[in-house]
Amino acid sequence: MRYWLQQHRQAAVVGLLYLALTTIIAWQSILQPGGLLYSFHGDALLMVFWLWWFKIAWLCGLPADPNPLVAAPFGAESGRVIEWGSIVPGALLSTLVNETFAFNVLVIASFPLSAMATYYLVLRLTRNHVASAIAGFIFAFSPYHLWKAWAWIPLANIQWIPLYVLALLDLRRTRRLRYAILAGVWFAVNFIGSYIYGFVLGVLTALYLLYAIIHAYVTRGRVALDRRTLGLAAVVAAISVALILPVAAPILAANSAPYKSAWPLAHFYELVATPADYFFPDDASPLRPFFTALDPPDLARGDFTHGLFIGYSVMALCVCAAWAWWRRAARKSPALDDDASFAIPFFGVLFVAALILSMTPPTIEFDLPGLGHIALRGPGYFTYAFVPWFREYARLGVLVMLAAAVLAGWASAHILERVARQPSARAFFLILLALALSLDYGLTRPANSAPLDTSIVPSVYRWLAEQPGDFIIAEYPMPRASQVSPNYLLYVTLHGKRLANGNGLSYRSDLVMPALWDLADAQTPGVLSALGVEYVIVHRTFPGFEQWYGGLPIPAAVAQRFEVVRQFDTATVLRVRASPAAVIVAPSEGMTLATDQTMQVAWWWIADAGALELVNLADEPREVEVQFTLTGFGGAMELQVFSADGAPVPARTLEESHRVAIGPLRLPPSHLRERASPATMRLILHVAGQAGAGVGLRDFGIIE
Numbered sequence: 001m002r003y004w005l006q007q008h009r010q011a012a013v014v015g016l017l018y019l020a021l022t023t024i025i026a027w028q029s030i031l032q033p034g035g036l037l038y039s040f041h042g043d044a045l046l047m048v049f050w051l052w053w054f055k056i057a058w059l060c061g062l063p064a065d066p067n068p069l070v071a072a073p074f075g076a077e078s079g080r081v082i083e084w085g086s087i088v089p090g091a092l093l094s095t096l097v098n099e100t101f102a103f104n105v106l107v108i109a110s111f112p113l114s115a116m117a118t119y120y121l122v123l124r125l126t127r128n129h130v131a132s133a134i135a136g137f138i139f140a141f142s143p144y145h146l147w148k149a150w151a152w153i154p155l156a157n158i159q160w161i162p163l164y165v166l167a168l169l170d171l172r173r174t175r176r177l178r179y180a181i182l183a184g185v186w187f188a189v190n191f192i193g194s195y196i197y198g199f200v201l202g203v204l205t206a207l208y209l210l211y212a213i214i215h216a217y218v219t220r221g222r223v224a225l226d227r228r229t230l231g232l233a234a235v236v237a238a239i240s241v242a243l244i245l246p247v248a249a250p251i252l253a254a255n256s257a258p259y260k261s262a263w264p265l266a267h268f269y270e271l272v273a274t275p276a277d278y279f280f281p282d283d284a285s286p287l288r289p290f291f292t293a294l295d296p297p298d299l300a301r302g303d304f305t306h307g308l309f310i311g312y313s314v315m316a317l318c319v320c321a322a323w324a325w326w327r328r329a330a331r332k333s334p335a336l337d338d339d340a341s342f343a344i345p346f347f348g349v350l351f352v353a354a355l356i357l358s359m360t361p362p363t364i365e366f367d368l369p370g371l372g373h374i375a376l377r378g379p380g381y382f383t384y385a386f387v388p389w390f391r392e393y394a395r396l397g398v399l400v401m402l403a404a405a406v407l408a409g410w411a412s413a414h415i416l417e418r419v420a421r422q423p424s425a426r427a428f429f430l431i432l433l434a435l436a437l438s439l440d441y442g443l444t445r446p447a448n449s450a451p452l453d454t455s456i457v458p459s460v461y462r463w464l465a466e467q468p469g470d471f472i473i474a475e476y477p478m479p480r481a482s483q484v485s486p487n488y489l490l491y492v493t494l495h496g497k498r499l500a501n502g503n504g505l506s507y508r509s510d511l512v513m514p515a516l517w518d519l520a521d522a523q524t525p526g527v528l529s530a531l532g533v534e535y536v537i538v539h540r541t542f543p544g545f546e547q548w549y550g551g552l553p554i555p556a557a558v559a560q561r562f563e564v565v566r567q568f569d570t571a572t573v574l575r576v577r578a579s580p581a582a583v584i585v586a587p588s589e590g591m592t593l594a595t596d597q598t599m600q601v602a603w604w605w606i607a608d609a610g611a612l613e614l615v616n617l618a619d620e621p622r623e624v625e626v627q628f629t630l631t632g633f634g635g636a637m638e639l640q641v642f643s644a645d646g647a648p649v650p651a652r653t654l655e656e657s658h659r660v661a662i663g664p665l666r667l668p669p670s671h672l673r674e675r676a677s678p679a680t681m682r683l684i685l686h687v688a689g690q691a692g693a694g695v696g697l698r699d700f701g702i703i704e
Helices: 002-025 027-031 042-060 084-094 099-108 110-126 129-140 143-149 160-174 177-193 195-220 227-254 265-271 275-279 312-331 338-359 379-383 393-418 423-440 459-466 486-495 507-516 524-530 556-561
Strands: 363-368 372-377 472-476 533-539 563-567 571-575 583-587 591-595 602-606 609-616 622-631 636-643 651-653 659-667 681-689 695-703
Touching: 002 027, 002 110, 002 129, 027 099, 042 084, 042 099, 042 486, 084 099, 084 177, 099 110, 110 129, 110 143, 110 160, 110 338, 110 393, 129 393, 129 423, 143 393, 160 177, 160 195, 160 338, 160 393, 177 195, 177 227, 195 338, 195 393, 265 393, 275 393, 312 338, 312 393, 312 423, 338 393, 393 423, 459 486, 459 533, 459 571, 507 524, 507 583, 507 609, 524 533, 583 622, 583 695, 591 609, 602 609, 609 622, 609 659, 636 651, 659 681
Parallel strands: 472 533
Antiparallel strands: 363 372, 533 571, 563 571, 583 609, 591 602, 602 695, 609 681, 622 659, 622 695, 636 681, 651 659
């Protein structure tokens, strides 16, 4: 009893230290939990919006999917692939104060929880409270967790991963049913809370099973699978499946549904980690200025792989752990019990395997003399067929950090045991390690990344909330090609009007949104009218986030095509007056919008081949001709047009102009407003000419 009290008293002290550290890094949001969002990432605003919507749907008895307030008039269709393990507790918490409060609670609580989970995992292996506390700090306050916590609730909740590993180790040691039940529960909790970490735990489980088989064969000369082992494994699997299946079924359905929940395979090449991500400090580290020349920022990669820095002090401890384990194993030291002899090499294998997997692209291509071009398939190429929604293999870095934290904790225990009788040496090691970790991690936010103040309400949104009626608005600019601006979503929770923006949240919205991208384009007013848009709001700065973006003036061509309703300090409200378009010309794959944030330059550029989707909004077939202005040949000799089946389509250049006419074309009804794949006509445009040639298209029009 005395030992139990002493053990938990020490754990309580460690927990209080973790709470103190959490308070230090998040003090602004803790002081204003309902106003300052512990984030600077736009994805956090998307999460706030979904928490609000699910709360509203729940309180009002509305169906959560589709969400009628986004991607209007179609509705957002991503409710079925959202993490219920984060949404449900978040929606419940939001009823106490608001969604910002719920986000802050779930994210900030993940720091002490993940630290304590790792603490108990390492305590199980070392029985050293100080070393376990060091490991908990490394995992919970690592750059990986800090960066993910600034962005997304599901990615912040890493606390369940150490608990799953702890249950696996306890199950191996005791072979008791309760640990099999715990392992199944923790796996399911991980999956339900984050589909991404569900896949990550699948990778971890596969590595664990493979390692256990090899370890048994090496140490015992055979692999024995008795009935009890198989029965316990079946319990883990059965409990996991029983808890996950109600959530997993909608995910599997979404992969084949009209909503494009899967990312293209080409996207994965950008989102694998690099050695520099792990071994050079990230932007939040105080060491970063010393490495900028060696590792310059790559704006094309954005912040996808930020937070993978392991830390030089942690890497040194990992090397120490490998050396200490090797020496103890070689000497068959009694201090190396069966648990440590199994677990420490496993975490070493996990560290190396997760490191390699996170850096391996789907395919590796190279040329060899005499053999020609060779393409090797990486693991991601094959897993993509099963989990296309897992787009960023750099997120396997969470396993790298867990393995590094455990190894560092075990190495710290080894060092502390060696200097146990030398208080000065013990104090010197702990002070030196604290300084080294402070330099590695710093626990600081990147520059210009203060917590988001969600209490700011621009005057244009106050005016909008006062307008009577249920109508649709569209907001410009549209700065993100893959997703509706989270800034706009945040303010939907305040004004409650339907928002036409919604690319990335609805297949049908994704289809027509390219026709709206350039507000100065000739067809845009008619398309807005066809979608039922009443007002267009053009922001000169992003509302509430002026420190991020510069001015956004309105081109004269825009002002001439709309009625100016109101002028605000940061925005202009326009009324749509155009007749509804009957046919929409939407640029598709292979076409890139070359634009700046002033909306004054907007050409759809084709470097080699591109596609146009023609959407007939009428209920009967129509015969039309598509026209557009062509420019920027750059060595191109001809623009060839084909139908989707490869048949040539007549195209001609109008006399004394740069206008190109394609047609006549007979378009079937698209049935765009039905929840099914619309029937569109696809035109393939191919640029013939010199290598690297391209053309620009703009001012799309339809002639009937």
